[in-house]
Every structure is written in C-alpha cells, then in structure tokens.
Amino acid sequence: xxxxxxxxxxxxxxxxxxxxxxxxxxxxxxxxxxxxxxxxxxxxxxxxxxxxxxxxxxxxxxxxxxxxxxxxxxxxxxxxxxxxxxxxxxxxxxxxxxxxxxxxxxxxxxxxxxxxxxxxxxxxxxxxxxxxxxxxxxxxxxxxxxxxxxxxxxxxxxxxxxxxxxxxxxxxxxxxxxxxxxxxxxxxxxxxxxxxxxxxxxxxxxxxxxxxxxxxxxxxxxxxxxxxxxxxxxxxxxxxxxxxxxxxxxxxxxxxxxxxxxxxxxxxxxxxxxxxxxxxxxxxxxxxxxxxxxxxxxxxxxxxxxxxxxxxxxxxxxxxxxxxxxxxxxxxxxxxxxxxxxxxxxxxxxxxxxxxxxxxxxxxxxxxxxxxxxxxxxxxxxxxxxxxxxxxxxxxxxxxxxxxxxxxxxxxxxxxxxxxxxxxxxxxxxxxxxxxxxxxxxxxxxxxxxxxxxxxxxxxxxxxxxxxxxxxxxxxxxxxxxxxxxxxxxxxxxxxxxxxxxxxxxxxxxxxxxxxxxxxxxxxxxxxxxxxxxxxxxxxxxxxxxxxxxxxxxxxxxxxxxxxxxxxxxxxxxxxxxxxxxxxxxxxxxxxxxxxxxxxxxxxxxxxxxxxxxxxxxxxxxxxxxxxxx
RNA sequence: GCCGACAUAGCUCAGCGGUAGAGCAGCUGUUUCGUAAACAGCAGGUCCUCGGUUCAAAUCCGAGUGUCGGCUCCA
Numbered sequence: 001x002x003x004x005x006x007x008x009x010x011x012x013x014x015x016x017x018x019x020x021x022x023x024x025x026x027x028x029x030x031x032x033x034x035x036x037x038x039x040x041x042x043x044x045x046x047x048x049x050x051x052x053x054x055x056x057x058x059x060x061x062x063x064x065x066x067x068x069x070x071x072x073x074x075x076x077x078x079x080x081x082x083x084x085x086x087x088x089x090x091x092x093x094x095x096x097x098x099x100x101x102x103x104x105x106x107x108x109x110x111x112x113x114x115x116x117x118x119x120x121x122x123x124x125x126x127x128x129x130x131x132x133x134x135x136x137x138x139x140x141x142x143x144x145x146x147x148x149x150x151x152x153x154x155x156x157x158x159x160x161x162x163x164x165x166x167x168x169x170x171x172x173x174x175x176x177x178x179x180x181x182x183x184x185x186x187x188x189x190x191x192x193x194x195x196x197x198x199x200x201x202x203x204x205x206x207x208x209x210x211x212x213x214x215x216x217x218x219x220x221x222x223x224x225x226x227x228x229x230x231x232x233x234x235x236x237x238x239x240x241x242x243x244x245x246x247x248x249x250x251x252x253x254x255x256x257x258x259x260x261x262x263x264x265x266x267x268x269x270x271x272x273x274x275x276x277x278x279x280x281x282x283x284x285x286x287x288x289x290x291x292x293x294x295x296x297x298x299x300x301x302x303x304x305x306x307x308x309x310x311x312x313x314x315x316x317x318x319x320x321x322x323x324x325x326x327x328x329x330x331x332x333x334x335x336x337x338x339x340x341x342x343x344x345x346x347x348x349x350x351x352x353x354x355x356x357x358x359x360x361x362x363x364x365x366x367x368x369x370x371x372x373x374x375x376x377x378x379x380x381x382x383x384x385x386x387x388x389x390x391x392x393x394x395x396x397x398x399x400x401x402x403x404x405x406x407x408x409x410x411x412x413x414x415x416x417x418x419x420x421x422x423x424x425x426x427x428x429x430x431x432x433x434x435x436x437x438x439x440x441x442x443x444x445x446x447x448x449x450x451x452x453x454x455x456x457x458x459x460x461x462x463x464x465x466x467x468x469x470x471x472x473x474x475x476x477x478x479x480x481x482x483x484x485x486x487x488x489x490x491x492x493x494x495x496x497x498x499x500x501x502x503x504x505x506x507x508x509x510x511x512x513x514x515x516x517x518x519x520x521x522x523x524x525x526x527x528x529x530x531x532x533x534x535x536x537x538x539x540x541x542x543x544x545x546x547x548x549x550x551x552x553x554x555x556x557x558x559x560x561x562x563x564x565x566x567x568x569x570x571x572x573x574x575x576x577x578x579x580x581x582x583x584x585x586x587x588x589x590x591x592x593x594x595x596x597x598x599x600x601x602x603x604x605x606x607x608x609x610x611x612x613x614x615x616x617x618x619x620x621x622x623x624x625x626x627x628x629x630x
Numbered sequence: 631g632c633c634g635a636c637a638u639a640g641c642u643c644a645g646c647g648g649u650a651g652a653g654c655a656g657c658u659g660u661u662u663c664g665u666a667a668a669c670a671g672c673a674g675g676u677c678c679u680c681g682g683u684u685c686a687a688a689u690c691c692g693a694g695u696g697u698c699g700g701c702u703c704c705a
Contacts, residue, residue: 077704086703094634131705142705160705171705192700193633200701204633207700235698239641248678248696356631358701538662565662573666587664599665609665 049175051214055080057117057165057176058107058183058212059087064168065106066091066208069099075170076138076196076205083222084186084211088194090138095206100188103208107186114181115166119174124157131171138196139171185219186212229463234516235362241521241578243512243529244363252360252367254509259529262558266527267508268348270400270628271372274393280344280374285326287350291316297325297482306353319352324501327375328483336487341497342382346374348508363513370508376500377485383426383474383498387433387455390472390502394457395439397504401515401524402630405469406458407439410447417450418477426474426498427453451478452501461518469514470506475499522579522601524630531621533575534561534596537568537587544591548584548614555618557625572599584617 059078066089067073076088089095122130124147131139147157163172165180177183188210196202213219230236238244243260246253256264272282291309294300299307299321308319320326327345336343352368359365378386391407398405409430412423430453434441441455448454452473459467479485479499486494505511515523525531532552536545542563552559560580562571568585575583584596590611597611612620 079703079705081703096635139705146705162705173705190699191634194701195632197704198702200632204701206634209700246697251696357696358631358633360696361698535665537664540662565668567661567663567668569663569665570667571665576666583665585665589664597665603665605665607665 050177052080053175054177054183054214055085055212056172056174057180058186058210059085060117060163060165060168060170060172060176061107061110061180061183062103062188062208062210063087063089063170064110064166065103067168068106069102072135074138075136076194076207077142078170081209084189084209086207086209088196088205088207090196090203090205095191095208097191100191100208104188110166111180111183113166114179116179117176118164119176120162120164121159122162124160127160127162127171130162136171143171184212184214185216186210187219187223225463229465229517232463232517232520233362234364234513237516237521238363241516241529243516246362250368251357252355252365254363254366254368260512262529263512263523263527264508267505267511268370268372271397271504272346274397275344275346275374278344278389278393280346283327283330283345283347285320285323285329285347285349287320287352288317289320289326291318293325294318298478299325306355308352308354320349321351321353323347323349323351323371323373324375324479324499325483328479328485328499331377331485332483336377336497338379338487338489338495341487342376342378342386344374344376346372349373363509363516366507366509369510371503372505372508373501373503375479376502377487377497378500379487379489379495380425380498384429384433384436386500387430387472387474388437390500391433391437391439391455394470394472394504398457398459400526400628400630401518403459403461403518406460407434407441408444408456408458409434409441410444410449410454410456412453413446413448413450415450416448418481422476423453426476430455430474449473451475459514461514462520463517467514469511470503471501473501475501519630520579523581525581525621526625526628528579528581529558530560530578530580531558531625532560532582532584533571533578533580534559534584534586535568535571535575536561536563537585539565541586541588541591545586548586548596548617551614552618552621555622557618557621576601582621 056079059080062085063075063078066087067075070089070091070093072092074090076090078085078087124143128140128143131143143160146160150156150158160171161173162169163174163176164170165176188208190209192207192209193204194207196205211219211222213222235246238260241259242257243263244254244256247255254260275282291300294303294307303321307321309316311317327347330345331343348370350368350370355365355367360367376386376390394405411427412420416423452475454474455472457469457471459469461467476498480496485497485499487497489495515527523529534545534549536542542561545561545563549559549561562575564571566574572583572585579601581601583599583601585599586596590596593611593613595611595613596617597609598617599609600607603609
C-alpha cells in the first residue's frame with residue numbers, strides 16, 4: 001500500500017496556507033478604515049481576513065512583550081494559524097509556563113494602552129539597515145531572500161513595510177487591526193521548539209502558540225473544544241476502557257488488551273465480510289524479507305531510512321514496511337490469463353516503519369501496525385468499473401461508523417514516471433468513476449505519487465477535526481513494470497495489468513485511535529467490546545443473571561455479569577464509566593417474570609425504562625448489532 | 631532525530647535536601663441493597679535507569695530511556 005497511510009493527520013490544525021497574510025490592498029483598507037465600534041463589528045463583516053488580521057496583530061503584541069521581558073530576543077516569524085497565532089523567538093534561555101503568564105500580563109497592558117497600528121513603507125535599503133541595526137538577523141535573511149526573489153524575477157528590490165504599535169516595530173506585510181485595543185480575548189497556550197524555516201540544520205527557535213477570538217464566547221468555545229479533545233484523547237481512554245497500553249520495551253507499538261483486541265478483530269472481520277462479497281482473496285506474505293526486494297521495488301533508495309534492517313548470515317533483512325511488492329510474487333507464481341482478472345488480494349499484514357522517536361504518538365503515529373490492505377490487478381478495460389466499486393466500498397465501510405468520507409483526487413506530478421498516455425487515461429477514467437458514482441471530490445493537480453494518481457479519503461470527526469484516512473492509488477508502473485507483471489490476452493499476447501493499491505481503514509491502529517476519539521469511547525453496539533452488563537441487585541439474583549447472560553451469549557452477544565457485592569448504584573456507575581451500551585438490571589420482579597430492566601448508556605436520571613423478556617432482549621440486541629450502524 | 635517539559639503505588643496526583651503520602655482501584659470482613667460511589671480494616675513503592683554532588687538525594691547536577699507539546703504555515 002501507499003507510503004502515507006500511516007502518517008499523522010493534521011489533527012485539528014489544518015494547514016492554513018495563506019494564514020494571516022492577505023493581499024496588500026486589504027491591509028490598507030483595514031488600516032485606514034474609520035474607527036470601528038468593536039472587534040465584534042469588525043468581525044461581523046465576516047471576512048476571515050479580519051480575524052486573521054487580529055490574530056497576526058496579537059502575535060505582534062506578544063513579540064512586543066517578549067522583547068520587553070527578554071531584551072536581545074531575535075524574532076523569527078509570527079503568522080496567524082488555524083485557531084490563533086504563533087511567533088518564533090530566539091531567546092537567551094528556555095521559556096517556562098511562568099514566562100507565558102508574565103508575557104500575557106505585558107500583552108494585556110499593551111492592549112489596554114490601545115496603541116494604534118501604524119503602517120510605514122520605506123525603501124528597501126533603509127528598511128534593511130533598520131532591521132540590521134536592531135540585530136534582527138532572521139528578518140535580515142527574510143529581506144535578502146525577498147530581494148533575491150525580486151531580482152530573479154527581473155525586478156528591483158521591493159519597498160518594504162513596517163508596522164508599529166507603541167514601542168514596537170516589526171517588519172511586516174500586514175494587515176493589522178486599527179489598534180491594540182481591537183484585540184479580542186486571548187490566551188497563550190504553549191511553548192514548543194521549531195526550527196528556523198522548518199529546517200533541522202538551522203537554529204532551533206522557541207515557538208509560543210496563542211489563541212485569540214472575536215469575543216469571550218468564541219474563546220470559551222475554543223477552549224471547551226480543546227478540553228473536550230483532551231478528555232477524548234484515545235491514549236487516556238485506552239487506559240480507562242482497558243483497550244490497549246504502551247510500554248517502553250516497544251516504543252511505538254501497542255499492547256492490545258482483550259477488549260481492544262476484540263474491537264480490532266471486529267473491524268477486521270467486518271472488512272473481511274465486505275471483501276468476501278466482492279471476491280477478494282486473502283493472502284499473507286512474509287514480514288521478514290531480504291533487502292533485495294526493496295532494491296527491486298525502488299524503495300531502497302527512497303524509503304530505507306524508515307525501515308528496520310539487520311544482518312543475518314551476511315544478508316541484510318528488513319521488517320516489511322508495506323505489503324505491495326510481495327503481493328506481486330503471488331501474482332507471478334503462475335501464468336495469468338485475462339480471464340483471471342480482476343484479481344483482488346487482501347492482506348492484513350503487520351508492518352514496521354522506523355518513524356523518528358520524537359514523532360511517535362499513541363495509536364495515531366506508531367512503528368508497528370496492520371493495514372486492511374489490498375492489491376487489485378485489473379485489465380485496462382476494467383479500471384473504471386473497479387474504481388467505482390472501490391469508491392462504493394469506502395462509502396459502505398465508513399457508513400458503519402456514521403462517518404461521511406470526503407474525497408480528493410491527485411493527478412500526475414511533474415516528476416512522474418511512466419507513459420503519459422496511460423496517466424491521461426487513468427485520470428480520465430477516475431474522474432468518470434467519480435461522476436458515475438455521483439461523488440464530488442476536490443481536485444489536487446500534480447499532487448499524485450510519482451507512480452500513480454491517487455484518491456485520498458478524509459473524514460471530519462465529532463469535534464469537527466479533519467483526519468486523512470486512506471488512499472486508493474492507481475499504479476500504472478511501479479508494481480506492473482518493476483515486477484514485470486503480465487497476463488495473456490485473448491490473442492495470447494502478453495499485456496501489463498494495472499495494480500490498484502487500497503486500504504479502507506488504513507492503519508487499523510490509527511483507525512481505532514480516531515474511532516475512540518470520535519465516539520469518546522462510547523462505541524456503537526456492533527463494535528462495543530462489551531455490549532451489555534447484567535446487573536443483579538442482590539446475591540440471590542446472580543444465578544439468574546448468569547442464565548440471562550448465557551441466553552444472550554448464545555445469540556452471539558458480548559455480555560458480562562457484575563457479580564461483585566457492590567450496590568446496584570455502583571455497578572451502574574462502573575458500567576457507565578466503561579461506556580457499556582446496555583445495563584440489564586435484574587431483581588426480584590425481573591427474576592419472577594424472566595425479564596430484565598434495560599438501562600441505556602448515558603441515560604438521563606429518571607428516564608422511562610423498559611422491562612423486556614429475555615428473548616425479546618436477545619432479539620433486539622442481535623438485530624441492532626447486525627445492522628452495524630453508528 | 632532536533633528543541634522544551636515531564637517521569638513518585640495498578641490509575642490520578644501531592645511531597646521538591648532530613649523516616650515516602652492521598653483518593654480511586656486491589657485484598658479481607660461486614661452489608662444484600664431498585665437506576666451514577668455502602669461501611670471498616672489490610673496490603674501495596676528499586677520515587678524511570680545509571681553516574682555525580684552532599685553527613686544525608688524522590689528532591690540538586692550529568693548521561694541514558696520513555697512519554698508529552700512542537701519541529702508544513704515565510705515579513
């Protein structure tokens with residue numbers, strides 16, 4: 001499968017490509033706008049640029065505070081980002097949370113002083129001299145790059161602009177709000193390392209992140225989302241719900257506990273069921289393979305850094321980081337006819353990728369994981385139909401979790417390999433497949449991999465965070481040519497098949513991490529590791545409770561009995577904390593009538609409750625689980 | 631990998647140079663209970679690892695390991 005399935009998604013912080021720096025015309029407009037009543041009014045205009053202008057302005061105010069508290073600080077850059085802003089500083093010492101508090105205090109003083117933002121345009125050389133005079137070497141570098149760029153374009157050095165407020169002046173393109181008093185409620189969030197220009201070879205700066213909003217309500221909402229995300233953190237819920245754990249003997253790899261493993265299996269088996277309907281064939285290929293395989297596939301040059309390698313008897317072996325090359329060995333194990341295609345090989349292979357230690361994070365960035373991977377070999381005339389079918393599989397599978405997939409389509413990059421005519425045809429057929437399936441997609445020109453156009457699938461979770469899930473790649477050359485795949489057509493001539501790489505969940509580990517956060521651990525019945533807890537009220541009800549559990553288990557349901565001598569209230573509390581979908585209370589009345597009283601997870605106090613017979617319960621739960629819906 | 635922070639009981643955390651603490655969970659006993667915590671007792675620790683400073687280190691310093699926040703946003 002593709003290289004990028006396991007990559008960390010930009011959780012909650014989608015890249016804001018043009019954050020904070022709108023076109024020059026806008027900045028003048030905002031700056032020269034007459035006095036406005038309030039920030040609310042400013043933002044009521046609805047232009048996102050204005051919120052960004054305020055965020056960027058707050059970054060300036062923060063820079064003022066940092067320069068004041070830490071003289072000699074060199075400034076990096078300070079743009080607006082998705083939910084706020086940051087500024088990179090080269091400060092003499094490491095900043096602490098206490099420093100953030102002190103910086104905030106200074107910032108509030110500056111806001112209270114209501115300094116106007118003043119835009120000043122100066123000739124390039126004057127500006128450069130000013131910046132250099134202040135010892136702002138990073139800014140000098142930025143200016144020199146600007147000049148070089150202008151020169152390359154055949155232009156002279158551009159005029160440059162400064163924005164000043166109070167004692168502070170910064171090289172800046174703008175725009176800004178009219179004055180510091182226009183800055184809304186803000187909060188500094190964290191300090192983190194960041195390289196100058198994102199380059200590990202350049203100096204490490206300290207980045208302070210902050211957030212600022214038009215009004216208190218919006219700030220509170222943001223902080224609530226943030227707190228809620230923390231509460232839902234799968235690393236925390238994984239421990240609370242006893243799903244998995246991590247141990248330092250295997251960084252970046254989960255230890256799956258019984259309940260987590262059940263969830264894992266349910267996801268796999270669901271996909272197996274879907275695949276069976278679509279005539280996939282499941283295969284399994286070795287985890288331990290010689291480096292020679294990667295030399296042939298081309299990964300040796302591009303991917304070696306990310307592979308676990310070791311020597312044995314003078315050979316270099318690797319733990320496979322992807323399944324695709326080995327899949328071709330099964331394809332080539334005999335001569336293939338056009339009648340054999342499409343050939344769909346599914347593989348739940350365990351993969352290892354040597355991710356940098358600092359990037360590991362829970363289940364979303366791991367070194368060891370399983371993909372619900374498949375490699376599909378098709379004739380050129382089968383391509384469109386197959387893509388359409390794959391799009392349908394994606395929609396079906398995401399529907400099981402109540403998720404709506406969004407699609408993007410990335411086309412041929414400049415550095416692509418392979419026959420341009422093949423590319424053109426594959427791209428056209430993919431777009432036709434989208435159209436035929438009535439699926440809209442975002443086109444990403446030239447963003448495909450070097451060997452394949454690709455479809456990426458995204459979802460938005462319950463907190464509105466975007467996650468990139470899986471990809472479908474239409475491989476015209478990598479597997480077919482490097483591994484010399486062929487089939488005989490009707491005339492007996494050897495023809496190259498097209499290979500499709502696809503994974504629907506992507507990494508199952510990562511998918512589970514996202515599901516945990518999306519559902520806040522309260523899984524739909526069909527994947528809940530424990531679907532119901534039977535709660536006997538007193539000791540004498542334990543035996544009938546076990547009987548009820550047996551009845552439900554015989555219908556394939558996952559049921560536990562809480563036979564502890566806790567009071568019923570406590571048993572309910574524990575089941576709630578474990579987010580078990582149903583609690584079945586059994587006391588004298590129920591035992592007498594062979595019934596149980598149903599309490600649903602999360603039910604309000606005093607909600608009306610149903611008492612049902614054991615068979616009725618079994619029927620209802622079995623039907624709900626089989627429906628496989630969120 | 632790099633920058634910074636953190637690492638104390640199964641979990642969440644307090645203690646920050648002078649005998650290791652709490653709540654929850656666990657164990658034992660009592661309680662047999664009607665929709666989100668019954669009561670009592672007991673047990674539980676190489677204070678991440680290694681080294682250093684000190685009369686004395688969980689506490690200060692250094693190295694290692696792991697975890698967390700970041701490392702794309704171009705004035």
